[in-house]
Amino acid sequence: MIYLQSLNKQFGPKIILKDVNFHIRPGERVGLVGENGTGKTTLFRIIMKTES
Numbered sequence: 267m268i269y270l271q272s273l274n275k276q277f278g279p280k281i282i283l284k285d286v287n288f289h290i291r292p293g294e295r296v297g298l299v300g301e302n303g304t305g306k307t308t309l310f311r312i313i314m315k316t317e318s
Contacts, residue, residue, distance in 0.1 A: 267291055268313060275308055282308050 273286040282305040290296055298306050311317035 270313075273309075273312065275305065275312065 267289060269289040271287050273283055274281075275283040286309070298309065300306050308317065
């Protein structure tokens with residue numbers, strides 16, 4: 267299970283993720299869709315623990 271609560275991330279003054287909350291249960295499939303620069307890769311890196 268992946269569970270995120272109140273996740274925030276910024277680079278300098280630019281806020282990338284603000285108060286992100288979600289959970290993914292075993293067996294669920296999700297898609298992450300958004301424009302360039304909206305934090306998709308950053309979120310994935312945080313989940314994979316390659317970025318804090």
